[in-house]
Amino acid sequence: MTKLVTYTSGDQPRLGAVYGDLIIDLAQANGAFPQDVPSGRNWASGAVGFLEAGDAALKALRRLVEKVSGLDEADARGRSILIPANSVSLLPPVPFPPKIICVGRNYGKHAEEAGRPISEIPIIFARFAKTLVAPGGKVVVPRVSHQLDWEGELAVIIGKGGRYISRKDALDHVAGYSIFNDVTVRDYQFRISQYTAGKNFAHSGPFGPYLALRDEVANPHALQITTTLNGEVVQSGNTSEMLFDIPAIIEHLSE
Numbered sequence: 001m002t003k004l005v006t007y008t009s010g011d012q013p014r015l016g017a018v019y020g021d022l023i024i025d026l027a028q029a030n031g032a033f034p035q036d037v038p039s040g041r042n043w044a045s046g047a048v049g050f051l052e053a054g055d056a057a058l059k060a061l062r063r064l065v066e067k068v069s070g071l072d073e074a075d076a077r078g079r080s081i082l083i084p085a086n087s088v089s090l091l092p093p094v095p096f097p098p099k100i101i102c103v104g105r106n107y108g109k110h111a112e113e114a115g116r117p118i119s120e121i122p123i124i125f126a127r128f129a130k131t132l133v134a135p136g137g138k139v140v141v142p143r144v145s146h147q148l149d150w151e152g153e154l155a156v157i158i159g160k161g162g163r164y165i166s167r168k169d170a171l172d173h174v175a176g177y178s179i180f181n182d183v184t185v186r187d188y189q190f191r192i193s194q195y196t197a198g199k200n201f202a203h204s205g206p207f208g209p210y211l212a213l214r215d216e217v218a219n220p221h222a223l224q225i226t227t228t229l230n231g232e233v234v235q236s237g238n239t240s241e242m243l244f245d246i247p248a249i250i251e252h253l254s255e
Contacts, residue, residue, distance in 0.1 A: 002065060003210040004176070006047050006095050007088040013095055014088075015046050017065060018210065022082045024068050026050075026061070029081050033067040035060035047094040047211070051175050054160045058175070058213065092132045092207035093178050094157060100127040100205075102153075102182060103249055104195060107241050122244045122252050125195040127182075127205060135209035139183055142201050151182035152227035152235050154220065156246055157211055165254040170247035176213045177220055181206040181227065221245055 003018040009025075016023035030044040042049035043057040044064075050057045068081060076082040104123035133139060141148055159175030183205060189198025217223075220239060227235035244252070 001216045002061065002213050004047065004050070004061075004093060004213070005208070005210060006091040006093055008091060009083060009088050013046065013091055015044060015050060016083070016088075017061065018085070019065070019068070019082065021085050022073075023085050023088065024065065025081055025083055026064065028079065029064045029068055030060075032079065032081060033064060035063055048096070048098070051094070051157065051159045054175075058159075058215075061213075090135045090209050092134055093209065093211040094207075095132070096129045100129060100132075101125075101253060102127055102195075102199065103244065106243050106249075107237055108243060109237065109241065118243060122249055123195075124253070125199060128200050131200050131202065131205040133203050133206040135206065137206065138203065139181075139206065140201070140203040142185060145185045145187050147186040149184045149186050150227050150229065150234060151184060152225045152237075153180045153182050154178075154223060154225060154239050155180040155207065156220070156249075158250075159214075163254050165250055167247040167251050170250035171214070171220075173250060174214045174220075174246070176211045177217050177223075178208055178211050179225070 005016050005018060005023060006013055007016055007023065008014065015026045017026060026044040035044075037043045037053050037056045037060050043053035043060065044050070068076060071081065073082060102125050104125055105119060106122065108118060155178040157175045157178060158173055160173045162173055165173060182199065185198045185201050185204075187198070188201075189195050191197065221242065223239045225235070225237050225239065226233060
């Protein structure tokens with residue numbers, strides 16, 4: 001399975017593809033084996049550029065991985081095309097997404113636990129990119145509350161944009177999937193009807209480590225999501241239990 005990561009080597013964020021216990025530096029690889037990606041000159045230099053380039057970037061990525069697989073490993077390391085995974089620090093797979101749109105109470109069990117009714121339409125709220133936390137990073141416990149809570153979620157990464165997208169075409173707009181912990185300050189969330197305050201505390205959104213490409217996730221509605229705290233399972237569910245599936249959500253958001 002091809003998985004993308006964003007990492008730092010030195011002080012600059014880099015886009016890479018996981019290659020065993022190595023990472024392919026896509027900008028370096030594209031410099032060695034230039035790929036023609038219309039309207040995507042910066043497709044290999046960062047996650048947002050990759051997503052904006054759409055399916056052309058996905059095809060270019062696969063061509064690059066094939067090219068790199070034919071290289072001598074020592075030579076590829078010497079040219080900084082291959083980087084040891086244990087030598088870098090991971091960032092969120094999309095470090096500064098233009099939008100983070102969340103869906104609330106999209107699992108019946110979660111709605112019941114919260115004592116909230118099931119909505120007839122998706123409940124939408126937003127997160128800010130600056131709340132994101134790198135894989136393995138620290139969640140900051142706010143001084144103003146002791147009601148910090150976890151919510152393991154499937155993150156759906158949109159590639160190709162659009163308006164008025166139909167359910168049947170919706171998954172064509174998905175670039176890939178990741179995992180996200182929608183850490184929430186509950187008392188702030190329920191002070192008013194809007195979720196924004198409780199969902200946007202600093203350093204409260206662990207994201208990643210990987211972006212798994214769309215074509216390599218056979219069924220995004222059959223994924224087990226498990227959240228652990230200090231080794232104890234505190235949440236377990238399956239995306240098959242979504243009240244609104246991914247196509248329905250994309251159709252709704254694109255109106």
